Amino acid sequence: MEYYQNLAEMYVGNDVSPDFYAWVFPKCDHVAVGTGTVCGKLDIKMYQQGIKQRVKNKIKGGKVIKVEAHPIPEHPRPVRVRGRVALVGDAAGYVTKCSGEGIYFAAKSGRMCGEGIVRASEGGEWMISEDDLKREYLMEWDKKYVSTFRFLDLLQRVFYGSNEAREALVEVCGSEYVQRMTFDSYLYKKLAKGDRWEDLKMVFATFGSLMRCKIVGRDMAAFNL
Template structure:
C-alpha cells in the first residue's frame, strides 16, 4: 500500500462514506474540488432502507438499486388490530445499504473524489493553521496524515469528528436500532410490496418495530432509547409471531440513531458535520437516508462558499438551510413521538387515527415529496382537531 504523506493537501476531507458523506464528496468533486473520502470498510448500517420518490429524483438513483417498490404500509396496534395505508400514486423505493452505500461511494469516485479505506483518529492543526487529518489505513494499518482546508464529518451518530470538534456533541440523545436481514419467505407468506410497522410496547417501549421487504431479503428491526430493553429479544419475538423465525438470517446489525438535529454543525473554523453526525434523522419515523443526502448536499454548498471566500461563517449556512426546509416537520414529528409513543393505550389510539383518509393523504404527501402541502389548510385543521379528540378520549379508539 502506498504511504501518503502529510504533504497531501485536499480542499475537503470527508470522513464517513455513507449517504451523507458520499453525497457531499460527489457534489464537491463535481465542482472541481480536490476531495478525499475516507471510509471504514465492511461497515453496514442497520436501516429499513426506505427511500421516497423525492430522493430518487433529486439524487438520480437508478432503478437497479431498488429491490422492492412499496405500495402500502400496515400499521399494527398493541391489540394486533391493523390499518393499511395505501400509497396511492407512485411507490416508496427499498434499498439494501450493503449495496446502496458502495454504489454512492463509487459515484463519488467517478466524480473525481479519491476514496480510501481508513479509520479516522484525530485532527491537529499545523503552523499554517491548516487541519491535518490523522487516520489508519484499514483497521490496523500504518498511521497516515493528510492536510485539508475543510473536514466534513459524516461519520455517524457517535461521530468521532463531531465529539472532538463540536461542543456538546457527546450529549446528543440517541435511539439504538437493531435489525436482522433474513431471506424472504414465499410471496404467499409475505406481501413484498407492503411495509409492516409495529406500534407495540413489547417490541419497542418508545419507538416502533418494522418488517420491510427488500426483494430476496427483508429487514426485521426495532429501536429504543431504553438502556435495559433487549432489542434482540424483541426481534426474536417478532420473528416467532410472524412465522419468520424459520427464515435464514443473512446478517445482523446495530447502531445508534440520533434523535434531533444538533444546535451547531460546524466549529466556526474548519469542520462541518453532515448526516447522522449532525443529528438529521426524523423523529417518530426514524427516516434518515433522504435527510442525510440532503444534509450532505447542503454541507457541500456551504463548503463551496467557505472555500471560495475563506469566511468560516459560511459553514453555518448548511444547518440554516436544512432547518428552513425541514425544521417544522421535525418539530411536528418530535411532538408526535412524545405524545403517541409513551404507552400502549396511546399507541392504540395513534393507529386508529391512521384509518382517517385525511391523515393518510397528508402523511404520504409529506413523506413522498418532503413538503407539508400548504394548499390543504382545511385538512390540516381537521387532522389537528381529530388528533386532540383522540388524545383526550373524546372518541372511542
C-alpha cells in the same frame, strides 16, 4: 439464501421491547438483518434472547459475517458545525421521528453542505471558515427542514406514548384531509401548507380522539381486572 433470494421482511411490534422493529434484506450472497428500538434503558440480554428466539428457525446453520450497532439520534444535534467540520445525515441527527426515515435527509444534507462549501469558497479559491459553514449550510438547512423535525417530534410525543394514543392517531388518520396532508408532507419532505379552517377542525378532532381513546382504554383495563 434460498428463502430470502427474492424476499425482504419487516416486523413491527412490542413483544420484544416497547417500540421494536426489525428487517431482513437480501444482499447478493448474504442477508442483512437489522433491529431497532427507541427504548431508553434496555436490558440487552433479554433483547438479544428475544431476537434469537424469533429468528432461530430461519438463521439455523447460518454464518455471522459482521455485527455492528450504534444509537441514531432522532433530532438535529445542537452542535453540527465546529471549526471547518460539518455533520450531515445520521451524524447530524437528521432521522425523522415516527417514520425513522434518514436516507433522503442524509443525501440532501450532504449535497447542501457541499454546495454551501462551493459557494463560500468561490469554487475552491478561498479557505472556508466556521461562519461560512453555518451561513451557507446550517442556516439554509434549518430554514427548510427544522420545522418538519419539530412537528414530528411533537407528533411522536403525543401519539406514541401508549396504545390508547396510537389508537387515537389511527382514528385521526381516517380523515381524507389528514391523509392528503400526510402524503404531501412525506412526498416533498416538508410540512404541507393546509387550509386554516381544516387545520382547526383537525386539532379539535385530535383532542376528541385522544380523550375518547383514553376513556375507552381505561374502561377496558378496568374490565380486564
